[in-house]
Amino acid sequence: MRVALPKPLEIHDLTVAYQQKPVLYGIDLEVEPGSLVGIIGPNGAGKSTLIKAIMGIMKSVDGYVKVFGDSSRKALTRVGYVPQRESVDWDFPVTAMDVVLMGRFGHIGWFKRISKRDRSFASECLEQMNMLPYANRQIGNLSGGQQQRVFLARALAQQSDLYLMDEPFEGVDAITEKAIVDLLKNLRNQGKTLMVVHHDLSTAKDYFDHLALLNLRLVAYGKTEDVFTHDLLQKTYGGKLTVLSEVGSRKLNEKQPTPEAL
Amino acid sequence: MFLPIWKKLKYMLLILVLSKEASVLKAAQISSESDKDWINQAIRFWTFTDPSIQIIALGAILIGINCGLMGGYVVSRRLSMFGDTLSHAVLPGIAVGFMFSQSKNEAVLMIGATLSGFLGVGIISLLKRHTKMKEDSAMGLVLSGFYALGICLITYLQQSPNGGASGLESYLFGSLVGLSDRDLVPLCFCLSLIIICFILLNKELLLSGFDPSFARSVGLPVDILQFCIWILMAFCIVSSLQVIGVVLVSALLIIPAATAGLLTYRMSQILVFSGILGALSGIVGCFLSFMGERLPAGPVIVLCSTLLFLAVLFFSPARGILPSWFRTRRRGQRIRFENTLKACYQVLESRSFSSQSFPQTALAQRRGKSDAEIEKEIGVLIREGYATRQEFPTEQKSELPSETMVSLTPSGWEIASRMIRNHRLWELYLTKEASYAPDHVHDDAEKIEHVIGEKTVRQIERILDNPQRDPHGKPIPSQDDIDRGWLSPPLVADK
Numbered sequence: 001m002r003v004a005l006p007k008p009l010e011i012h013d014l015t016v017a018y019q020q021k022p023v024l025y026g027i028d029l030e031v032e033p034g035s036l037v038g039i040i041g042p043n044g045a046g047k048s049t050l051i052k053a054i055m056g057i058m059k060s061v062d063g064y065v066k067v068f069g070d071s072s073r074k075a076l077t078r079v080g081y082v083p084q085r086e087s088v089d090w091d092f093p094v095t096a097m098d099v100v101l102m103g104r105f106g107h108i109g110w111f112k113r114i115s116k117r118d119r120s121f122a123s124e125c126l127e128q129m130n131m132l133p134y135a136n137r138q139i140g141n142l143s144g145g146q147q148q149r150v151f152l153a154r155a156l157a158q159q160s161d162l163y164l165m166d167e168p169f170e171g172v173d174a175i176t177e178k179a180i181v182d183l184l185k186n187l188r189n190q191g192k193t194l195m196v197v198h199h200d201l202s203t204a205k206d207y208f209d210h211l212a213l214l215n216l217r218l219v220a221y222g223k224t225e226d227v228f229t230h231d232l233l234q235k236t237y238g239g240k241l242t243v244l245s246e247v248g249s250r251k252l253n254e255k256q257p258t259p260e261a262l
Numbered sequence: 263m264f265l266p267i268w269k270k271l272k273y274m275l276l277i278l279v280l281s282k283e284a285s286v287l288k289a290a291q292i293s294s295e296s297d298k299d300w301i302n303q304a305i306r307f308w309t310f311t312d313p314s315i316q317i318i319a320l321g322a323i324l325i326g327i328n329c330g331l332m333g334g335y336v337v338s339r340r341l342s343m344f345g346d347t348l349s350h351a352v353l354p355g356i357a358v359g360f361m362f363s364q365s366k367n368e369a370v371l372m373i374g375a376t377l378s379g380f381l382g383v384g385i386i387s388l389l390k391r392h393t394k395m396k397e398d399s400a401m402g403l404v405l406s407g408f409y410a411l412g413i414c415l416i417t418y419l420q421q422s423p424n425g426g427a428s429g430l431e432s433y434l435f436g437s438l439v440g441l442s443d444r445d446l447v448p449l450c451f452c453l454s455l456i457i458i459c460f461i462l463l464n465k466e467l468l469l470s471g472f473d474p475s476f477a478r479s480v481g482l483p484v485d486i487l488q489f490c491i492w493i494l495m496a497f498c499i500v501s502s503l504q505v506i507g508v509v510l511v512s513a514l515l516i517i518p519a520a521t522a523g524l525l526t527y528r529m530s531q532i533l534v535f536s537g538i539l540g541a542l543s544g545i546v547g548c549f550l551s552f553m554g555e556r557l558p559a560g561p562v563i564v565l566c567s568t569l570l571f572l573a574v575l576f577f578s579p580a581r582g583i584l585p586s587w588f589r590t591r592r593r594g595q596r597i598r599f600e601n602t603l604k605a606c607y608q609v610l611e612s613r614s615f616s617s618q619s620f621p622q623t624a625l626a627q628r629r630g631k632s633d634a635e636i637e638k639e640i641g642v643l644i645r646e647g648y649a650t651r652q653e654f655p656t657e658q659k660s661e662l663p664s665e666t667m668v669s670l671t672p673s674g675w676e677i678a679s680r681m682i683r684n685h686r687l688w689e690l691y692l693t694k695e696a697s698y699a700p701d702h703v704h705d706d707a708e709k710i711e712h713v714i715g716e717k718t719v720r721q722i723e724r725i726l727d728n729p730q731r732d733p734h735g736k737p738i739p740s741q742d743d744i745d746r747g748w749l750s751p752p753l754v755a756d757k
Contacts, residue, residue: 083473092338099472106481
């Protein structure tokens with residue numbers, strides 16, 4: 001290991017299993033600071049699982065993840081997370097402002113109350129996503145694109161150095177998609193590191209400067225122009241890697257839910 | 263209405279604290295008071311002079327607040343069914359607790375109830391993990407299984423020779439009889455626990471309820487927080503059992519919170535409203551149960567909270583069924599008289615604005631309605647101050663048949679020309695900018711003219727560069743025409 005500033009993300013031989021069935025096999029990955037990385041791969045490739053394993057939400061069977069040279073549990077406030085939009089209960093009685101304030105919780109700490117400074121910072125984050133006029137709306141009354149903007153405003157409120165985003169472009173309108181791309185590039189230019197799960201191959205090339213091609217294994221990682229090639233995409237999306245998964249499920253007699261169902 | 267109750271509550275709490283020694287207050291045998299008439303009974307209840315009444319009222323209020331506050335979290339986290347299961351699963355524990363202690367020792371019964379409740383919860387999560395069973399079926403199974411077991415055990419105990427189990431059936435439907443000041447201790451304890459938890463963990467509970475995976479990502483122990491909620495729920499249920507009963511205690515967790523959910527979408531406000539609604543149903547239900555002989559307290563209190571729910575559902579100003587029905591009706595009325603006024607304008611226009619009044623029959627013709635219907639419509643306009651009516655000729659001796667003439671007042675004229683303006687501008691907009699055929703636009707404009715609003719109209723006017731005529735060649739009254747006052751036809755008409 002080179003002696004320098006610790007890398008934002010360092011993954012070594014990471015294997016993650018869901019109910020004993022591996023869904024990610026021996027992932028090795030190092031990400032340089034200031035990279036905007038797209039994670040692409042077919043359904044069930046383990047894209048969300050990779051993000052969750054980096055966050056420590058899912059336990060790894062083998063290998064380790066280091067975030068800025070530390071375990072991700074220790075570097076919590078330096079990592080921002082945007083979960084999939086479907087993963088939350090949109091009928092919950094919270095306003096857009098409440099949701100953005102949740103991004104400050106890592107900084108506020110247990111039992112303490114939300115300060116005025118946190119509030120004004122959260123307003124700034126909403127403003128940055130053009131969502132300030134909706135601050136007091138119940139979150140379920142917003143459109144899909146607006147909900148995603150609120151999620152990103154919350155990520156901004158986290159003031160992290162490494163961002164992990166799970167399908168932020170899922171189900172948003174064209175204007176919001178553009179706004180999100182601008183935000184991502186903006187953050188990258190500020191020296192932040194971003195890992196974004198993405199499933200639209202047609203835009204992947206334009207949005208990201210690095211790509212991680214994932215299908216149970218990390219097929220390739222590198223600069224977009226080096227990695228976005230016919231052969232590597234064929235390898236990622238072609239059926240050859242599914243044998244891994246079939247053998248994985250043969251370890252158990254019973255049918256198991258796919259990792260996407262998590 | 264709330265304030266006096268709260269003042270009295272404060273007073274009562276003071277008495278409770280001061281009268282530590284005099285704690286041998288026996289509860290009233292409520293049904294024995296039937297010799298007095300009900301007014302005296304009501305006075306006796308609401309003055310809270312009788313110590314036994316103080317205790318049952320305070321108990322009912324405490325239970326209402328506890329369950330109401332707890333319910334805010336239960337309902338927003340979709341744990342309603344879970345609460346129902348937990349409350350039914352405690353019943354065998356009460357019976358077993360009684361078998362152990364051979365008496366109605368509340369502490370033992372409560373411990374038994376709590377353990378039994380958590381056994382039920384444990385079985386649900388085991389079933390979920392190791393079988394393909396879905397959560398709702400697992401809950402249904404545990405709920406009914408435990409409840410059936412509890413009923414059988416209690417029935418058996420009551421028939422056994424050593425007796426003393428006669429009070430156990432009150433745990434099914436609840437009872438205020440025999441509530442002593444000792445029973446208030448767990449209720450107060452539960453309330454303080456809930457309040458401390460909610461104040462300290464407010465933001466943590468909010469986050470872990472809304473977005474568990476994000477909560478985990480910032481290091482919140484989501485499962486432990488969820489477990490805290492379960493424990494609080496169990497406390498809340500078990501301490502309320504004696505008054506409300508196993509069958510209906512979960513209703514008090516659900517109904518006040520669901521009612522609060524109709525009123526607001528902020529968690530903090532839901533908790534406050536829900537607590538108040540719970541307390542209100544508690545005290546009113548307690549009063550009714552006290553008045554009505556042998557009415558079990560649980561169902562009466564739950565019935566009160568259901569009535570409160572219905573009241574909010576129907577009468578809440580913002581989203582209540584009745585107010586919104588009235589709003590719809592008013593809108594319908596407005597559209598109807600706006601249409602009449604518009605027709606008046608069209609009649610005047612067809613007569614080239616030659617006079618200020620026109621015969622009522624011409625309006626009937628224009629609207630395609632009978633004279634009687636038009637009579638009524640004009641009546642509405644006159645009542646609202648938009649039109650006046652005169653009989654011509656007025657002299658009685660005239661041989662000519664009399665004719666009813668209608669003329670618009672300035673305010674009537676303004677609305678009429680505004681509607682015409684909205685209608686024709688919208689038609690023009692649809693044909694010019696949205697490429698509709700001219701014969702397709704009328705029906706749409708008929709609806710839009712009533713809702714479009716001044717701001718959009720001006721915007722359309724700018725887009726179309728102050729047009730003068732609609733797609734059918736009719737003149738469009740401009741804002742200036744309207745400002746110039748009544749019965750001045752659009753200037754363009756002269757050209």
